[in-house]
Amino acid sequence: MSETRDAGPADAAGWAALGDRLRLAGDLAGADRAYARQLRAGVADPELVEAADALHDNRLADAQRLVGGVLQRRPADAAAVRILAEVAARIGRLPDAERLLRRCLELSPRFPGARYALALVLHRQNRPQETLREAEALLREAPAHPIYRHLKAAALVRVGDYDRAAATYAAVLADHPDQPLSWMSYGHVLRILGRQPDAVAAYRRGVELQPGLGEAWWSLANLKTVRFDEAEVAVMEAELARSDLDEDDRFHLCFALGKAHEDAGRYGPAFARYQEGNALRRARLGYDAAETTQHMRRCKALMSAGFFAAREGQGCAAPDPIFIVGLPRAGSTLIEQILSSHSQVEGTQELPDLPALALRLGGRARRASESAYPDVLAALSAAELAALGEEYLGRAKVHRKLGRPFFIDKNPTNWAHVGLIQLALPNARIIDARRHPLGCGFSAFKQHFAEGQEFSYSLADIGRYYADYVELMAHFDAVLPGRVHRVIYEEMVVNPEAQVRALLDHCGLPFEAACLRFYENDRAVRTASSEQVRQPIYTGAAEHWRHFEPWLEPLKAALGPVLETYPQAPR
Template sequence: MTKLTLGQDAVPARVRQIGSLIQGGEMDKAETAALELLNSHPKRPEVHTILGMIYLQQLKRSRALPYLEFAAKAEPRNPAYLNNLGRLYLDLRAIELALPFLHNALTIDPKLTPTLISIGEYYLSVGKAALGLPYLERALRNEPKNAKAKWHLGEALDALGKSDEANRHYQELHQDGKMLADSLYAMSRNNQPGQNAPLMAEAERLLGEDNLPGPIAGKLHTSLGFMLEKEGKYPQAFDHFDQANRVNPANFDIEKFRQWVDAAIEKFTPEVFREYAGLGHESELPVLVVGMPRSGTTLTEQVIASHGQAAGAGELTRIGQFAAAYGYQRDVNKFIEGWGGLGAHGIREIADNYVNLLRFHARGEVRVVDKLPHNFVNLGFAALLLPKARIVHCSRNPADTCLSCFQNPLNDAHPYSRDLTHLGLYYREYRRLMEHWKKVLPLEIYELSYERLTADFEGESRKLIDFIGLPWDPACLQFHEAESTVRTFSKQQVRNPIYKSSVERWRRYESELQPLLTALGDLMQPADVDR
């Protein structure tokens, strides 16, 4: 690469030119120019920053990281650099690293609106909406028209069960024409049935427009589905849920997943766990709540986290990130062969990282809940790392679980959820894998039935708390009064005392669910179908 002969005073102007390229969408030219500038001026933090921002625009977060870290280290009193790095850590889910940088940025510039928003988002992401609320309120006072601040403030209020206040912010966004589909969707979930007629008319009008992007159309269809469901118009509601999935198709290879489950069942034997026993972390902090999405994991976390000696960390991705890094889901056989090569120190280092993340969420509590449902796939990996972790497996009627997955817009990590047949087949593989883990894992797995929990809430809650090794705390029965964040689609349920209306919901749509019921096959017990 030719080295530029650019004077020091010309660097800021060149950075601005690169910024113009970014704004114009000329990312390749911007990257080339930034790399040339960095070659000539490798110690200038603004050059590292512009290159980092280019990679962020390209969604190459890992490539952006060293450049933003360099800038923050070079000028530790620059609030913009601190905010950039803290925001990136937040996006990378390195949440224990994010907050110190964000708070330091805000200490230097208390009116830095992006930092206020990021801290508010941070607290939302870790289940502390009440702590995030004042930051988002300050951000909105600074910039009353900031759509991002308004949206996240609505989310925080929603998460705390203050839906009327949240709706006011959603309504303002809606009236401004900002985030139309998002604000309409949020209000449709919060409103009572009689309030939704104008929203339904608008959603239908918007769906009539040409060239509507799939994600927006999907959100509008989902909104209509739930509004129609509230009115008891189930066939029409289901049609919109179906269309929401059709406009956002996703490729899913059930055979590939089935083959991975076959390999896990073959290779993860009791002997493997005995061979590597004692190499992980002996901490009793971890409580892993697993299961299919929509199976009661949020409710379970809230019950446990209401205990005075327990905390909820929400859905942490750290176990899955480490599992992916070591090829756990690519090739089970190679993963197991290579695990021993890490040595006791290497394995303990991975385990320490995860336990330290849990400690970050704890403020003296002795149990911390990680409720990422799909950790059911990673339980073989988790058992090698965390020999004293407690596993709570949430289960629910298969058809109710799958219907809820189909109705709610799960992200692209769940491509199986957009087709009824794939949903049923995926559910069968999930159950097959869980049956294997129960046979071979050196960890006890507590089976928590959603139906049993709703039928005998106190009795089942007492058993759950006993399983995680804590004395009974009556606060667990008042989980719906806790000021913690509920960001999943379960927030309406979790913000109310326990009730049974989510049991047997699938019967409203029985005729439309035949592809799912066929795929589930014998997992639907005769009593479930004929009752």
């Protein structure tokens, strides 16, 4: 049992402060235990004390049972509602947690920690504007609170206000300069802003303070111009050898060491580290390749040419969005940078809104195969389809800051929702970014993604995912001819002007020379390719995967015929 159970602060405020310090230091489990002790210190009812103890020990079923009994007798007990909300949040029932926390604040507007917990639940549901409002409310009460300022900065990143986010992190670090996680978060925003030397300095300060901070090492490795010296490799190897190293730090260090060995031309050791990191990461995920295949087949069965013809003219007529779909590491950031260099187009980021709409349409299902989506699309009326399109535009509005008529959503997973795009936003443009399956697949395998892309931690999963994507896109080429414009990465590298002109034609945009000088565009870029798109096109990367070809047999086997028919027409 944690030491926080038996010794620590004497009152609820002290436990809250301890929880804040632990969260700031990255010890989220320790912070949860401290916050549970905060709840225990604030109640006298023996059942609620027992429920708080169960919460502290992560015995969530016991906590739920105990607090449920209290609420049956006293439904307006704010402390009981707060504990139940924490149980809901920990088991991932975020809408229920939000509802309970709002009820708690109705009952007790100044309940300790409830507003912060609500802000966290909103953040986890990717509702950054609401998160920001709650963070600002917290900061009005405690302007210098480091945790509240961190939350504000994270919400500012989500809405694309990177300059204010950087300033907020800098202010935290001015008051708390010895916090490695704060330096790392600051480094992330500096990288997005293109301030690479400052980002490197921030990451290096983070690993100086905490040599085992794997994410900071990986963030340095992910800055393509950074090369580790042998002393730094030795530090990472020593940290990886620790038996008490956190698993998150461990797999991040594996990816960072893979990159270090790759840069040094040690391709066998590099692949071994990449494979180790991927195995650790995949073991924690619930990805099932069969679910993706099933979704692809359901889309093909439902979305015939006749299905779309029967709904022609429906949906929201706005032409504003340009969707760039495909696989990560296929050149989508390059395409985004080219288009966002046009005077009529704004680049945003990988927006989560279309998948969120699809998830909601699917209802409460644990597995994609149990979801009502995509079949539910057949039952939607013209008014409902138009409302979906309008809702998407409303969600995306927060990211549109330049007043340009068109904006880009480059969430690659939207390839699985091309049918929804056609129904809800029939005048949106769709660009399919495609790269050689071995180059694209291995590039994804050696990249640790901050979130999503759960298919990318196994070569076999990557191959099957790529094949499913190709099959579904070929179906849309057949039933919606000309609807999707394909950009082949290798062709863009060899003949950029011709490809850029064709891309702009598809989008109905006049040619502008700035699109060929995309590397002069100083917009913020969030993805792993943020450095490359600030430089002219580099031709050497297209074939780099060949150094690792001896280890790519599982990828080749899973790709099957797709490997032999690349590139897939039409353009």
